[in-house]
């Protein structure tokens with residue numbers, strides 16, 4: 001039976017997910033803070049800034065008034081950039097008096113606090129207003145989901161029943177949802193793949209080819225798994241949709257905002273120029289800072305992340321960063337991962 005669901009964030013991903021929910025017969029309220037965009041959604045059933053050429057189902061109702069949009073709602077899909085999550089949740093708590101299931105679909109880690117998004121949600125929401133936190137993540141570009149192209153994602157929560165509930169809400173014949181109880185691994189994989197996607201864009205921008213990209217994906221996965229395992233993730237999660245799956249889609253697609261930003265950096269633009277020109281969120285930049293801080297804190301080796309950190313924040317040239325990665329001391333390929341797998345078996 002259809003449910004009333006609010007999607008907060010009328011950007012590319014929020015709008016594409018609202019389409020999936022509307023296709024599944026739910027009553028979808030799409031909230032955005034841009035009044036003109038909401039009027040366009042209600043009048044023309046389009047979101048021309050974020051999903052040009054896509055006709056939205058007429059069942060999606062745009063809201064600009066958050067209080068009205070939250071009326072009678074039990075499930076919130078949170079689809080804003082990581083840096084907006086605290087601000088948005090503070091508004092939500094002011095307008096609700098019953099426990100909510102919050103489904104977050106953002107991919108990031110907060111610099112300085114080093115919190116994952118589910119941890120931020122638990123921190124911001126008063127206990128009596130939070131029923132469950134679920135993350136929905138995986139290899140999924142909004143541009144393809146809005147065309148109803150086959151897509152697979154993972155629903156994860158500390159409460160597996162909540163993850164299954166969200167699986168039920170979203171699953172359909174073009175959007176297949178799996179469950180995974182490892183919320184740490186799912187969130188870490190989704191956030192950190194953006195670092196590697198920026199690097200893949202950089203090497204493409206420098207004119208390097210498939211060999212460099214395959215190296216980044218596999219060695220990137222190794223360092224994501226190293227950090228994630230130390231943080232308590234199940235190492236096997238990184239071989240799934242939210243690990244290698246999302247790395248493949250983000251590092252190889254022109255739809256990827258992170259790949260595109262990296263590509264411009266590789267072609268010689270400054271970070272400021274790139275971010276000004278993108279017009280959409282590039283989560284990997286802030287996540288690089290957070291992962292750099294986490295790697296120091298947890299004493300985990302993350303050479304690709306450190307190389308990107310130097311490009312983004314220490315004015316190192318992309319070419320120099322690649323050369324320094326290639327010039328590292330020779331090492332064993334599987335040593336670190338087999339340590340991790342050994343430890344998780346003990």
Ligand SMILES: NC(=O)C1=CN([C@@H]2O[C@H](COP(=O)(O)OP(=O)(O)OC[C@H]3O[C@@H](n4cnc5c(N)ncnc54)[C@H](OP(=O)(O)O)[C@@H]3O)[C@@H](O)[C@H]2O)C=CC1
Nearest residue numbers: 009010011012013014079080081084106107141142280281
């Ligand atoms: N796009 C995709 O294919 C996918 C994206 N994601 C993740 O989803 C999250 C959102 O990304 P995406 O939709 O691509 O981003 P977009 O840049 O396309 O859209 C972001 C939306 O959030 C809104 N927003 C920004 N700040 C605030 C705020 N303080 N209060 C209210 N609304 C705000 C923006 O409004 P405005 O237009 O006014 O700036 C915009 O509507 C990211 O974490 C991303 O990694 C995950 C999977 C796929």
Ligand SMILES: O=C(CO)COP(=O)(O)O
Nearest residue numbers: 138139140141256257258
């Ligand atoms: O997370 C994504 C695909 O799974 C979207 O990646 P980008 O933010 O790089 O576009």
